[in-house]
Amino acid sequence: MEKVTAIVLAAGHGKRMKSSVSKQYMLLRDKPVLYYSLKAFENSLVTDIIVVVGKDDISYVKEEIIKPYGFHKVAHVVEGGSERYLSVLNGLNRINDTDYVLVHDGARPLIKTNTINTVISEVKEKKACIVGVASKDTVKISTHEGVIDCTPDRKQVYMIQTPQAFEYSILREAYDNLASYQGAMITDDAMIVECLNKYPIYLVQGEYTNIKITTPEDLIFADAILKEYQDVI
Numbered sequence: 001m002e003k004v005t006a007i008v009l010a011a012g013h014g015k016r017m018k019s020s021v022s023k024q025y026m027l028l029r030d031k032p033v034l035y036y037s038l039k040a041f042e043n044s045l046v047t048d049i050i051v052v053v054g055k056d057d058i059s060y061v062k063e064e065i066i067k068p069y070g071f072h073k074v075a076h077v078v079e080g081g082s083e084r085y086l087s088v089l090n091g092l093n094r095i096n097d098t099d100y101v102l103v104h105d106g107a108r109p110l111i112k113t114n115t116i117n118t119v120i121s122e123v124k125e126k127k128a129c130i131v132g133v134a135s136k137d138t139v140k141i142s143t144h145e146g147v148i149d150c151t152p153d154r155k156q157v158y159m160i161q162t163p164q165a166f167e168y169s170i171l172r173e174a175y176d177n178l179a180s181y182q183g184a185m186i187t188d189d190a191m192i193v194e195c196l197n198k199y200p201i202y203l204v205q206g207e208y209t210n211i212k213i214t215t216p217e218d219l220i221f222a223d224a225i226l227k228e229y230q231d232v233i
Contacts, residue, residue, distance in 0.1 A: 002099040002100065002124065003047040003048070003097065003098040003099050003100070004045065004046045004047050004098065004099065004100045004101075004102065004120055005046065005047060005048050005049070005050060005095055005098040005100070005101050005102070005168075006041045006044075006046045006048070006049045006050070006101075006102045006103075006104060006116075006163070007049075007050050007052060007088060007091035007092070007101060007102070007103045007104070008034075008037055008038060008041065008049060008050070008051050008052065008104050008105075008106050009052050009080070009084065009087050009088065009091075009103065009104065009105055009106055010022075010024040010034050010051060010052060010053045010057075010061070010080075010106030010107070011052050011053050011054050011057075011079075011080025011081070011087045012024070012080075012084075012107065013054075022054070022057070023107055023213050023214070024053075024106045024107055024213075025057075025060075026213075026219065028109060028213075028219060028222055028223060028226065029223060029226055032064075032065055033106070033107060033109045033213055033222075034051075034061070034065060034106045034109070035065060035069060035109070036109030036110065036111075037104060037105075037106050037108060037109050037111055038051070038065070038066075038069070038071050038074070038106075039069070039071075040111050040112065040113045040116060041073065041102075041104070041113075041116060042071050042072070042073050042074075043113045044113045044116040044117055044120070045116070045117050045120050046073065046102065046116070046120070047073070047098070048073050048074075048075040048098075049071070049073045049074045049075060050074075050075060050076045050077075050078060050091045050094055050095070051066070051074055051076070051077045051078070051106070052077075052078050052079070052080045052087045052088070052090055052091045053077060053078075053079070053080060054079070054080055055079045055080075058077050058078075058079065061077050062077055075094075076094045078090050078091060078094050083186075084186075084187070084188075085175075085178070085186050085189070085192060088103055088175070088189060089175050089178070091103075092171065092172060092175055095168070098168050099167070099168055100120065100123050100124065100165060100166065100167055100168055101165070101166055101168050101171050102116070102119060102120070102123075102163040102164070102165045103162060103163060103164050103165075103171075103189050104162045104163040104164075105162045105212060107212050107213045107214070108161065108162055108210055108211065108212050108213075109213065109222060110207075110209050110210055110211060110222060110225055110226070110229075111162075111163070111210050112207060112209075112210070115131065115163075115204075115206060115207060115210070116163060118204060119131060119163055119165045119204050120165065122165070122202065122204050123165035123166065123167065126200075126202045127166065127167040127170060127199060128165070128166045128167065128170055128190075128193055128199050128200065128201045128202065129164075129165050129166075129201065129202040129203070129204050130160055130161075130162075130164040130165070130188075130190050130201060130202075130203060130204065131160070131161045131162060131163060131164070131203075131204050131205075131206035131210070132158035132159060132160045132161060132203050132204070132205075132206055133158065133159050133161065133205070133206045133207070133208055133210075134154075134155075134157070134158055134159075135154055135157040135158065135159055136208075137154075138151065138154055139151070139152055139154065139157045158203060160188065160190070161206045161210050161212075162188075164188060164189045164190055166189070166193060170193060170196075170199055171189065171192075171193065173196065174189075174192045174193045174195065174196050175192065177195070177196065178192070180195075181195045209225045209229060211225070
């Protein structure tokens with residue numbers, strides 16, 4: 001049986017939330033934000049889960065989130081790095097044996113289990129895929145001076161979410177070559193794989209409800225979405 005490991009990232013501080021509590025631990029309908037994404041992965045076809053958190057939060061996550069809510073698929077809780085990609089690397093380094101890896105932002109609490117299972121099915125066929133939704137807005141590319149440079153075709157513009165999924169060997173190869181990407185602006189795992197310029201990455205249709213908690217109003221949106229879709233999230 002092929003193994004699928006999920007790396008859930010929850011090491012960020014969320015400065016834009018303007019709160020002393022990290023966004024992944026803020027309460028959303030009486031449960032921590034992190035609870036919801038862990039619940040979705042726990043109920044999915046993933047084999048095991050690695051949670052990446054801040055060094056000082058390891059004990060808290062184990063005792064206040066994983067144990068009370070019975071997340072049995074969580075195999076490790078590891079310390080995060082100073083950058084997102086370093087947190088992913090720390091998670092990768094704790095994997096002993098797997099075939100596929102899904103990387104998800106713990107600050108995306110409304111990911112659906114069905115979406116996760118679709119991504120797993122797709123990555124087994126295509127080896128590298130990411131969740132995204134078509135942009136609803138016209139997108140403009142500007143210069144550093146704030147002058148509009150061009151307008152890409154909206155039909156080709158997607159807002160990328162997580163999870164992002166890869167055959168383990170591909171993601172491992174990409175991270176093993178991190179030193180050669182110096183100077184690159186890395187904001188997601190797909191960019192690291194893109195730097196290899198060897199593997200096509202396919203889009204998987206996501207959900208507009210799969211929002212990321214970044215600013216205070218996002219909690220209001222998330223609460224409203226949970227109220228509407230609580231039976232499927």
